[in-house]
Amino acid sequence: MSFIDAIKVLLWNITGYTLALITFYLAYFYFQYFSRYRPLPGPFPFPIVGNRLQYRGHPATWAKRLQEEYGDICEIYMGNERQIWISRADLVEKIFRPSLNNNYLIRITPREGLDEIDVTTKGITFNRKFDSWMFNRRFFNQAISSLNFMKQNIIWTRNLFEEMEDYWRELRIQSENTSGRELVLNISEWMIRFTTDVIFVMTTNKRAYSFANYFNQLSNTRTKQHSEIEMVESENLIKNIHSWLYALQFFMDTPSLWREFIPSYKKRSEYLKSEVDRLNNTFMELVKQRRKEIEMTPEDDQLTPDMLTMLLTVNTPRDITVKLADEHHTRPLSDEEVCGNILEVISAGVDTTANTFCFIVYHLGHYPGVKEQMLQEFNSIFGDDLDRPIEYEDLNKLIYCDAIIKEVSRLMSIVPVIFRMSMKADEIVRHNFPAGTQINVNTQAIHMHPSHWKDPEKFDPSRFLNQGVPSGNRITKNSLLIFGGGLRMCPGKNLAMTELKTLMVLLYRKYDVELVNMNEPIKYHYSIVKHCDDLMIRIKDKREKQ
Numbered sequence: 001m002s003f004i005d006a007i008k009v010l011l012w013n014i015t016g017y018t019l020a021l022i023t024f025y026l027a028y029f030y031f032q033y034f035s036r037y038r039p040l041p042g043p044f045p046f047p048i049v050g051n052r053l054q055y056r057g058h059p060a061t062w063a064k065r066l067q068e069e070y071g072d073i074c075e076i077y078m079g080n081e082r083q084i085w086i087s088r089a090d091l092v093e094k095i096f097r098p099s100l101n102n103n104y105l106i107r108i109t110p111r112e113g114l115d116e117i118d119v120t121t122k123g124i125t126f127n128r129k130f131d132s133w134m135f136n137r138r139f140f141n142q143a144i145s146s147l148n149f150m151k152q153n154i155i156w157t158r159n160l161f162e163e164m165e166d167y168w169r170e171l172r173i174q175s176e177n178t179s180g181r182e183l184v185l186n187i188s189e190w191m192i193r194f195t196t197d198v199i200f201v202m203t204t205n206k207r208a209y210s211f212a213n214y215f216n217q218l219s220n221t222r223t224k225q226h227s228e229i230e231m232v233e234s235e236n237l238i239k240n241i242h243s244w245l246y247a248l249q250f251f252m253d254t255p256s257l258w259r260e261f262i263p264s265y266k267k268r269s270e271y272l273k274s275e276v277d278r279l280n281n282t283f284m285e286l287v288k289q290r291r292k293e294i295e296m297t298p299e300d301d302q303l304t305p306d307m308l309t310m311l312l313t314v315n316t317p318r319d320i321t322v323k324l325a326d327e328h329h330t331r332p333l334s335d336e337e338v339c340g341n342i343l344e345v346i347s348a349g350v351d352t353t354a355n356t357f358c359f360i361v362y363h364l365g366h367y368p369g370v371k372e373q374m375l376q377e378f379n380s381i382f383g384d385d386l387d388r389p390i391e392y393e394d395l396n397k398l399i400y401c402d403a404i405i406k407e408v409s410r411l412m413s414i415v416p417v418i419f420r421m422s423m424k425a426d427e428i429v430r431h432n433f434p435a436g437t438q439i440n441v442n443t444q445a446i447h448m449h450p451s452h453w454k455d456p457e458k459f460d461p462s463r464f465l466n467q468g469v470p471s472g473n474r475i476t477k478n479s480l481l482i483f484g485g486g487l488r489m490c491p492g493k494n495l496a497m498t499e500l501k502t503l504m505v506l507l508y509r510k511y512d513v514e515l516v517n518m519n520e521p522i523k524y525h526y527s528i529v530k531h532c533d534d535l536m537i538r539i540k541d542k543r544e545k546q
């Protein structure tokens, strides 16, 4: 046989084997698919990609389509991974059972991408190491729910709001010729920056100068309150935090083969990895610096009650915390553990709170009756003095305000999908699935489900009033999942509610607030949470009329 013939035979054989392998894989894939036990409805999957090609944009957009087409419980394939989507409150009972025996205490199935950016063995949200998650979560929970921390939160929010008002006044003076006493603001941009500043100072006792930077971008003059170096460092840090947040979504969703072989994905992956490293280094530096500062502080001097100091001192002779540790948690935290927790607050606490606030502003703009009732509530608590400072004790009295936050969050579902994984084989309504199945709770569908909510599309905060009284409103269990549920429920819930109520009081008591464009529907995009895009408002200081 000639050399050429030998090559032809070889190629022929390779082609034959490849075709046989593909046929075998297809047969195996579809055999598995069609013989699966008690199948759920769902789109027809293709080998290797599964339903991935039908998934565009964000899981939330897709989730809506899935529920409309396949009902309250359905399945999809991401590559070869079978995922179950749930869209009704009674079906999530097991998932949110608040018990350590719960089968759904891990958030997400193994993802190489998340391993690569090192979030699956530390911190909280994506930590897959159960013991490490428990340890971190315990300290995190305790630190941010302490009374001292809550009170401090109100003080910082008040002080920073005043600083922001100075910038607003300056901008208004600059624009007086064109818009008189009113000022037009892009509240979504201001709020992202404002919550960044509040959360940053609360966690690290250092300023981020985020809204001061934004003022500099808008103004003819530059703020003299902070140095140029601080401002540049701050802007870089903020960009770095945003890249980090984007990286979480990117590495969670993008298969490693795409990141390895598709040039545009590869480039983005390398850039984001360098951003993640940069942010980790910045925060590690911050942790080490603070540790040194604590060591240098004389024993008699009080240390500040920020989260970083709490986590660094717990279970050490300088412990500033009250009952942060217990008999099961007796060792101090390592620098890596502290750093992971601090990053967690920044990543989970900024966008969620800022965007919820913007959606509240949008709804109050469209519902003057609701705004009026809210102002009456403020008046009954604070009286006529527009400058009377809000105190922690006021918050529990803000019942209607609380109802507004809940109703806006129901309609907008800031976290539209909650991820969980089955740790052992299980079944839901007689549909069985093995250990390691990804379960996605479609919160936005549950929040709008007609069997849980009367007129679900209607904005009506009063549906949250008078609960717990015999003739009052009843909320179906697990039908309101703004902060999730069970042991993995959002640990920042109280902090977020405190921050939101304080902001509502600060803005609406002092200012008349209107939407610039009443006819424009709310604009938003998704990146793990729902982001409000460019919400323009017009504000007028009420005190100037007095």
Ligand code: HEM
Binding pocket: 107, 124, 125, 126, 137, 144, 344, 345, 348, 349, 350, 352, 353, 356, 414, 415, 418, 419, 481, 482, 483, 484, 485, 486, 487, 488, 489, 490, 491, 492, 493, 495, 496
């Ligand atoms: C309006 C504001 C907020 C909303 C709507 C929100 C919502 C959520 C939701 C739905 C979850 C998933 C819960 C689950 O799996 O059951 C979550 C988790 C989490 N949130 Fe929030 N959150 C907000 C503010 C905050 C704040 C201010 C912080 C921190 C200071 C925070 C820290 C966290 C953390 C660390 C987790 C992960 C918990 C875990 O995996 O164990 N959140 N949040």
